[in-house]
Amino acid sequence: MNEHLREALELVARGVPVLPLREGKGPFGNCPACAKNQCGGRPNMKSAGTCACPRPCHGWAAASSSADVVTSAAWAAAWQRAGAVAYHPGGAGVTVVDLDNADAVAWARDALPPTRTVATTRGEHWIYLGTMQSANGVRPGVDIKSLMAYARWLGPGEGQMIRLPETVTALPRYLVPAGAVASSPVPRATWTRAVASGCRHTERYVRTGLDKGVAMVTGHREQGAASQAFGVARFLGSLHQECPGPCGLETLGGEIVAAAVSVGVPEAYAVRAVDRGFTEAGIPVPSTQMA
Ligand SMILES: [Zn+2]
Ligand SMILES: [Zn+2]
Ligand SMILES: [Zn+2]
Known part of the structure; x- marks a missing residue:
């Protein structure tokens, strides 16, 4: 039995869903029936289909914690050519x-x-x-x-x-620019028209508002800065209520978070303040799933 399959079976024994990876460390390509997702995809995929392909097609969606599946003839060829073992976290x-x-x-x-x-x-x-x-x-x-x-x-x-x-x-909610740490200048702004294809405002208008908001936040320390971050997020969020979106609000939010962090607000606290501001402006905060 090859090394990768042996390792995979140890994971399966602990209930961890596994899949083989190619030499290049990516998933194996789909079989001809699944190519270009013409099978419709597996039931556990975002756009759910009815694919029941026995081969390890569709990347993570094929991951299995069944020893029968993992050791099946349909997976054997992949294990023979595998360069690594992956799991579905x-x-x-x-x-x-x-x-x-x-x-x-x-x-x-x-x-x-x-x-x-x-x-x-x-x-x-x-x-x-x-x-x-x-x-x-x-x-x-x-x-x-x-x-x-x-x-x-x-x-x-x-x-x-x-x-x-x-x-x-909270991380995926806002794209906080690199280098956002306490007692440092606010990192360079990242909001551009490119992240806001559905915004009805001009780039100049949004940037001007954001720059004012960042200045209001960095003009305060700690507790004061967090409530400023809340107010700025509520105000900036309200400007985009009528936009079809996306407006790049995760980037705008990230810059407000970075501004608050630069004056000593803990990041998780700054994220909550921005969450509350957007929520009050009627902007949905991307949800995270806990299990
Ligand atoms: Zn397939
Ligand atoms: Zn398929
Ligand atoms: Zn907008």
């Missing part, structure tokens, strides 16, 4: 914060509570108990892999796994 009840490089790891050590960590080629996986929506690039070099995603299995890692903290569940 959401299916295993966990969330992987995938830190791609040393800078991302340094950020996590500063910003996130310690949990189980696994070394990767250039960075680390931080694994928390509980699931949430997956999202790529929530920060430079940082991806969230949980529901509808796969992560490479690189061993059990070290340390005690803790429950998914709000500092992680």
Whole structure:
């Protein structure tokens, strides 16, 4: 039995859904019947279909914790050519914060509570108990892999796994610019017309409002800055009530969060203030799923 399959079966024995990865560490391509999703996709996919293909088609959606499926003839060819083993973190009840490089790891050590960590080629996986929506690039070099995603299995890692903290569940909500830390200048603005294809305002109008809002937040310290962040989010959110969207509010929100963080407001607290501001303006806050 090959090494990858043996490893996969150890995971299956612990109830973890697994799938084989190619030499290039990506999922295997779909079989001809599933090519270009012409089968309609599997029932567990976002656009649910009725595909019951026995092969490991459709990436994470094929992940299985059944030893019968994993050792089936339909998966055998993939295992023979596999370059790695992956698992479906959401299916295993966990969330992987995938830190791609040393800078991302340094950020996590500063910003996130310690949990189980696994070394990767250039960075680390931080694994928390509980699931949430997956999202790529929530920060430079940082991806969230949980529901509808796969992560490479690189061993059990070290340390005690803790429950998914709000500092992680809040991350995909706002795109906080890199370098948002206390007592630093607010990082360069990132909101552009490109992230707001459904906004009826001009870029200049939105930027001017945002710059004023950021100045109001950074003109205060700590507690005062958090309530300013709330007020600014409520005001900026209200400007977009009539827009068809998207208006890039996760980017606007991220800049308000960064402004509050720069004057000493803890990030999770700043995120909550912006959440409340957008909510009062009638702007839905993207929900996170806990399980
Ligand atoms: Zn297929
Ligand atoms: Zn299919
Ligand atoms: Zn708008």
